[in-house]
Amino acid sequence: MKTSTRGPIGAGRRRPSGKAALGDLEGADVQRLVSAASDVALMLDADGVIRDVIVGSEAAAAENTGQWVGRSWIDTVTVESRVKVEALLRDAAQAPRWRQVNHPSPSGSDWPVLYSAVQLGSANSGAVRTVVIGRDLRATEALQLRLIEAQQAMERDYWRFRQAETRYRHLFQSSSEAVLIADAATLKILEANPAATALIGGSSTRRIAGSSLTALFEQPGARPLQAALAAARAARKSEAVRATLADGGERVSVALSSFRQDDASLLLVRLTRFGAEPRAAASGEGDSLLLGFVRSAPDGLVFTDSDGRILLANAAFLAMAQLGSEEQARGELLDRWLGRTGVELGVLLQNVRQNGAVRLFSTLLRGEDGASTEVEISASAAEQGGRSALAFAVRDVGRRLSAEPRAAGELPRSAGELAELVGRVPLKDIVGETTDLIEQLCIEAALKLTGDNRASAAQMLGLSRQSLYVKLRRYGLGDLGESET
Structure with a gap:
């Protein structure tokens, strides 16, 4: 009787090794694989010194990661992230873990990256290397910030509705x-x-x-x-x-x-x-009610003469202007606190005199203690006792959420965005920003056309090499360490 030498089903099959599954990959293929799997990848030696940097996204390329080569990885992160880098290197040979590490960024704010380190080779062979895979977290951070802002706005609306409901209930019952x-x-x-x-x-x-x-x-x-x-x-x-x-x-x-x-x-x-219908309020009672509303309104309400000198201001305006009493504002020109420049109030007064009313005029309100607030103003003209007067409603719009908040220091990228600055920023500042924007875009285009050859780019732009280096440093474009020498 013959006995079968075959084992259970599947026992004779061997799981293919990584080499058998991936084949003999070339170095370039491995680099492309790592680049596709991460936003930034670091190759470290046994001492934790960065020997090569592989960038997989344009956002990561803008962080001047090429300057890290030859430096210890722990020296490229912020102070609070050093402990995390040590833990990643310590766990690289055992069970790799993901940790968030922050790098200083040329843009001013820290650059958050999610890293995982994997050790290749062994200490016995003497060829220990560590591959660090990183994923850019700025998009996630921006979404989290937007979520927090939206949640705070919802909570403010919720409490405002609760307060309105409480007032309604009290008024209804009493x-x-x-x-x-x-x-x-x-x-x-x-x-x-x-x-x-x-x-x-x-x-x-x-x-x-x-x-x-x-x-x-x-x-x-x-x-x-x-x-x-x-x-x-x-x-x-x-x-x-x-x-x-x-x-x-x-x-x-x-x-x-x-x-x-x-x-x-x-x-x-x-x-x-029947017989007890409430009579219409007398003129004096109506004026008293209106004055009471003006005093307690949540928006800033200001009444001025035709020249813009304050006659009456409510508590909300005094709070925004950081004034202790109404006497400090009475008789003063409104442009002492209102407007980015000295001509905004004149433009506003002229429009009110011509059209009778102005709606949603965007400007800035400056407090006595230095604080500033983005506001919208609606104004109208009125007459009382043969004397002209102007009424201004000032609303704080600084807490409104922007649909797409612009990063700090970012220049406007379209004519529409430049048009939004009119009335908010002086003309010379708008022209200066436009000039900087065009100059930066031309330099970037020249560098792209010349393959980042600074000498050819300077010749193409009609600049000296030294002038080009100054502008590159000004706009934070590229690494100037070796090129300038």
Whole structure:
């Protein structure tokens, strides 16, 4: 009887080694493989000194990584990242791990890179090398920053809505006027304040909520009441009508107005005892209410004469201008705090006199203590007692999120972005930025056309080599260490 020499299925198959799977790769092929797998790769010797740098992205190439060759890896990182570099080198021969390391960047902010180190060879053979694979984290960092800013904006909006809801609840519950809120489609009462409960005669608000609005009145099908309901649905507001509450209740005046909440249309119903309708506020009372609003408004409100001298300023403007009292602002010219240049207020006043009003004029408000705030101004002209006056509404827009925030020091890249600077930056600064932008773009194009040959690029641009080196240093283009010598 013959015995089989074959083992279990798959036992005779050997897993191919890395060499058998990858084949005999050339050095150039290995370099391309590492470049494709990383944004930046470092080749270290046994002492941790960088012997070669492989760059796999244009963003990493702009960080002057070529200057790292011949330096110890630990000397190219920030102080707080040195411990991480030591840990990466220590774990390279065992279980490689990923760690974030920061490099100083020519742009000013640190360059975050996620590294993993792998040791090749062994200490016994005497040919120990370490390959460090790095991935650029700036895109992830920018997304995280945008996420944090969006979350903070959402939290500010949430608390603002909560505060508005608290004020509404307090006003609704403490109002002496009977107020009901009903669904405009079904006329079902959703809410009623204590004054409405006392007027209608119910024992609690819960019993009124859920009942029909028309059930509160005698003759619910009366023409005036039905006409008022139809007018409120169609025109958002109706004239007050008189009706009698059910079960021998009082005669009341019913005022209806509609508003939308989410996707539903609601009715605001105000009930007033007949003969006790609130009279219109007298002129003095209206002025008092308006002045109270001006004093407590969240936006800065300023009233000036026709020459721009401040007559009245509310607390919000005083806070933005870092002033302790209104007396410090009264009689002063508004351009002491408003505008980047001395001509902005003159332009604003001229537009207000010609057009009667100006909307969303962007400028800068400077505080007494040196702080500055980006603001938008809306202004209008008015007359009181035969005297001309100007009113300014100043709104802080510095906290608004930019859709695509520009990096610090980055030049505008389009005519539209340059146009946005008009009114915010003096003309000579705009011209200077435009000149710098064109000069930088021409130098970059010349270097690209000449294959980074500085002598040929200088000849192409009509510059001396020394002038070209000065401009390269100014714009941070390339490594000037060896080329300048």
